[in-house]
Amino acid sequence: xxxxxxxxxxxxxxxxxxxxxxxxxxxxxxxxxPGAIIIHDLEGKVVYMSRWGRxxxxxxxxxxxxxxxxxxxxxxNGEDAKDYVPKIMGLLERNNNxxxxxxxxxxxxxxxxxxxxxxxxxxxxxxxxxxxPLLTLTHAxxxxxxxxxxxxxxxxxxxxxxxxxxxxxFNQLTRREKEILRLxxxxxxxxxxxxxxxxxxxxxxxxxxxxxxxxxxxxxxxxTRYAQAFDxx
Numbered sequence: 499x500x501x502x503x504x505x506x507x508x509x510x511x512x513x514x515x516x517x518x519x520x521x522x523x524x525x526x527x528x529x530x531x532p533g534a535i536i537i538h539d540l541e542g543k544v545v546y547m548s549r550w551g552r553x554x555x556x557x558x559x560x561x562x563x564x565x566x567x568x569x570x571x572x573x574x575n576g577e578d579a580k581d582y583v584p585k586i587m588g589l590l591e592r593n594n595n596x597x598x599x600x601x602x603x604x605x606x607x608x609x610x611x612x613x614x615x616x617x618x619x620x621x622x623x624x625x626x627x628x629x630x631p632l633l634t635l636t637h638a639x640x641x642x643x644x645x646x647x648x649x650x651x652x653x654x655x656x657x658x659x660x661x662x663x664x665x666x667x668f669n670q671l672t673r674r675e676k677e678i679l680r681l682x683x684x685x686x687x688x689x690x691x692x693x694x695x696x697x698x699x700x701x702x703x704x705x706x707x708x709x710x711x712x713x714x715x716x717x718x719x720x721x722t723r724y725a726q727a728f729d730x731x
Contacts, residue, residue: 513626517633520624521546524635533616533639537623540590544569545633554640556607575604575613581658586620590631593622602654605638615641661727668728670712676730678705682718683725 509517521537525546528535534551538544544562552559555573562569570579582601589599598621604613616638623635671679674695681691692702715721725731 509626509632517624520633524548531637533637536636536638538634538636540631540633542567542570551638554607555605573605573607575606577659578603580662582618586634589620589622590634593625593629593631595622597621602641603638617641657727660723664724664727667713668724671709675705675709675712676728678702679709679713679721680725680730682706682709683722683731685718 524535524537525548528548528550531548532550534554535548536544536551537546543566544559547555547559547562552562555562557565565572570576578601582599582603585599585601589597598619600617600619603616603618605616606613618636618638620634620636622631622633624631624633626632668676677695678691681694686694688699688702688706691697691706692699695702709715710721713720713724715724722731
């Protein structure tokens with residue numbers, strides 16, 4: 499098929515030919531797989547995407563290549579990317595031929611469309627003569643919007659975002675305050691907290707007040723959410 503590869507000009511002609519042949523081997527069987535197959539270079543730019551993927555994004559392969567890294571801003575949710583991009587970087591650093599990583603990500607054709615969940619898996623697809631990664635292969639499988647997994651993935655994204663954004667605030671709590679936060683989330687009264695921690699009820703009430711102020715917690719739900727997010731309960 500001799501698919502043109504706009505990448506690797508610095509590589510030897512032999513390696514470029516081998517890389518093109520590998521991409522062609524994926525192209526030859528892509529219709530056998532559900533979802534999209536994408537090949538990226540180490541900068542994250544799209545080298546190849548299967549027909550199914552291009553049609554669902556409404557763009558040509560040449561358009562994807564010209565887009566460069568703008569591809570991510572246009573089609574992907576940056577919030578969940580904060581979780582899976584470090585996993586991809588770790589995969590490349592470990593450079594293990596047997597390893598792959600998987601994750602959920604949200605994709606949409608344009609801002610006028612709703613986000614759709616995909617379960618994606620990535621592995622190193624092609625290496626240079628000395629074994630350094632050059633290309634990755636991603637298989638992105640759409641998740642049925644009505645499937646319970648989609649709802650769970652959404653909750654997981656929200657929890658991860660809360661955890662990441664709330665860590666600086668949570669870290670202001672002292673060890674004692676974190677202990678009392680756990681008991682507050684379990685519904686313990688100031689009197690019971692005082693009895694369990696061998697402190698006065700007045701001290702327990704003061705701690706409760708300080709905890710709510712630091713966390714800007716307006717109700718018991720906020721308290722419980724912090725305790726759950728940071729594995730206190």
